[in-house]
Amino acid sequence: MGRLACCEKVGLKKGPWTPEEDQKLLAYIEEHGHGSWRSLPSKAGLERCGKSCRLRWTNYLRPDIKRGKFSLQEEQTIIQLHALLGNRWSAIATHLPKRTDNEIKNYWNTHLKKRLTKMGIDPVTHKPKNDALHSSDGQSKSAAKLSHMAQWESARLEAEARLARESKLRSQPLKHQRNPSRPLVAFKSWMGSSSKSSNGSPKGVPGIGNGGDLESPTSTLTLSDGTHGVTNNSVRRHSKQMIEFVGASGSSSDPTLIKQEGENDWKGLGGLDSINFEEIKDGIGSTAPFTAIFHEITMSGLEGPWIPGDTTGSYHMESQTEEGFTSLLLKRSGDRSMSDDGGDDDTDRGGRTGTGHGAESCEDNKNYWDSILNFVNSSPSESPLF
DNA sequence: AAGTAACACAACCGCCAACGA
DNA sequence: CTCGTTGGCGGTTGTGTTACT
Numbered sequence: 328m329g330r331l332a333c334c335e336k337v338g339l340k341k342g343p344w345t346p347e348e349d350q351k352l353l354a355y356i357e358e359h360g361h362g363s364w365r366s367l368p369s370k371a372g373l374e375r376c377g378k379s380c381r382l383r384w385t386n387y388l389r390p391d392i393k394r395g396k397f398s399l400q401e402e403q404t405i406i407q408l409h410a411l412l413g414n415r416w417s418a419i420a421t422h423l424p425k426r427t428d429n430e431i432k433n434y435w436n437t438h439l440k441k442r443l444t445k446m447g448i449d450p451v452t453h454k455p456k457n458d459a460l461h462s463s464d465g466q467s468k469s470a471a472k473l474s475h476m477a478q479w480e481s482a483r484l485e486a487e488a489r490l491a492r493e494s495k496l497r498s499q500p501l502k503h504q505r506n507p508s509r510p511l512v513a514f515k516s517w518m519g520s521s522s523k524s525s526n527g528s529p530k531g532v533p534g535i536g537n538g539g540d541l542e543s544p545t546s547t548l549t550l551s552d553g554t555h556g557v558t559n560n561s562v563r564r565h566s567k568q569m570i571e572f573v574g575a576s577g578s579s580s581d582p583t584l585i586k587q588e589g590e591n592d593w594k595g596l597g598g599l600d601s602i603n604f605e606e607i608k609d610g611i612g613s614t615a616p617f618t619a620i621f622h623e624i625t626m627s628g629l630e631g632p633w634i635p636g637d638t639t640g641s642y643h644m645e646s647q648t649e650e651g652f653t654s655l656l657l658k659r660s661g662d663r664s665m666s667d668d669g670g671d672d673d674t675d676r677g678g679r680t681g682t683g684h685g686a687e688s689c690e691d692n693k694n695y696w697d698s699i700l701n702f703v704n705s706s707p708s709e710s711p712l713f
Numbered sequence: 714a715a716g717t718a719a720c721a722c723a724a725c726c727g728c729c730a731a732c733g734a
Numbered sequence: 735c736t737c738g739t740t741g742g743c744g745g746t747t748g749t750g751t752t753a754c755t
Contacts, residue, residue, distance in 0.1 A: 343723070343749075365740070381741075382724065417743060432744075433722055 340374045344383055348373055352380055353388055386429045393425035397434055405431055406439060410453040 340348075355371035361384065364377035373380060386392075397405070401423055408419040416428035416435075423431060440450040448455055 341725075363740080378726095378741080379724075385742090386723075414744065428743075429723080436745095437721055 339368075339376050339379075341379070344387075348375070349383070349388060352383060356384060356388075382429075386427050389427075391425055392427060392430075394430075397426075397438075401426065402439065405435060406443075406453075409435065409439075409450075413451075 344352075351371050351373055355367065359370070361367050361381070364381045367373075367377055367380050368375045371380070375383075404423060405419060408422055412418050414432075416432040420426055420428040420431050435450075443450040443453070
């Protein structure tokens with residue numbers, strides 16, 4: 328029908344945001360919340376399309392965004408999650424509080440992908456590129472295992488989307504809460520900022536109070552008086568975050584409510600014929616939904632200070648992955664006098680071709696692969712899923 | 714010092730799913 | 735059920751910065 332994209336309207340500004348524009352957007356959202364992004368620009372006095380405003384807010388201006396270098400743990404988590412989820416940046420971002428999907432995506436594309444490539448590992452499949460060398464041993468099995476996990480995770484995401492819809496329908500009273508679907512990530516962020524507000528305040532964005540409403544990395548805003556509650560789309564989009572409440576063992580204002588809801592929803596999953604969830608659950612041998620388990624798996628390497636929620640102790644499972652991918656990668660990096668500042672990319676300039684690692688490369692690939700498997704196998708419940 | 718290449722990151726674009734009329 | 739609207743996601747591009755020649 329030829330509908331114009333919002334930014335195609337004449338007179339709307341594009342390109343980098345100016346400090347003045349940022350200030351306008353911040354001030355407006357702080358006072359009113361964003362409400363409808365479509366109508367926000369005119370109300371805020373911005374000559375931008377709503378989409379541009381939303382992106383600017385979610386990727387840059389939000390107060391709960393952590394900027395700056397990625398920590399080792401974060402790198403490790405990204406790699407691990409990417410091995411499981413692929414380019415589902417938003418899903419990955421849910422496990423990296425205070426990081427946006429865009430930031431993670433950029434970091435992956437500019438740093439991690441190259442690093443893996445240099446190690447001779449396909450950044451897409453996370454398999455050694457010279458796969459033939461490994462096809463005869465456990466590597467192929469490992470690949471199948473990971474593939475299985477990926478399929479499972481896809482199903483999980485689908486289930487969670489369904490779950491969120493059902494939850495929304497059944498939890499009308501929650502609508503009156505400020506943000507009924509506030510995801511675990513945001514919750515943990517909030518908990519963290521509350522428990523260590525002295526230095527846990529978001530940096531880089533002035534104007535919005537610390538310890539105020541924090542949102543998930545991809546969340547929409549609910550600021551000030553909550554007159555602009557989370558939208559239906561927010562509920563929908565953050566379904567997987569929502570279900571992760573289930574896995575939270577920490578205290579919240581009323582975690583029980585959410586947990587029960589989640590468990591009920593869990594039992595109510597009926598549409599996913601491809602997976603017998605009850606069987607899986609039984610197999611796990613735990614009353615905890617396997618989303619929680621997955622969450623624990625994925626968070627197992629996240630004990631760094633940027634996980635405020637770890638005060639719950641939920642993620643302190645035994646894990647061999649502390650010395651996992653990233654340390655492996657960085658170890659290699661260190662061998663080549665790489666700094667943490669992306670100096671690895673300069674190795675080629677020093678005469679290395681980046682290919683032809685030979686036996687050393689094979690060994691590294693094996694270690695890399697082993698580390699993924701360790702990561703997988705470190706499931707606290709020894710889930711038969713994997 | 715100037716020109717060029719490479720890098721890093723912000724922003725844009727197109728598509729899609731969900732919702733409501 | 736259909737269709738328009740909206741917001742979100744992932745891929746890609748644009749732009750400023752840094753490193754190199």
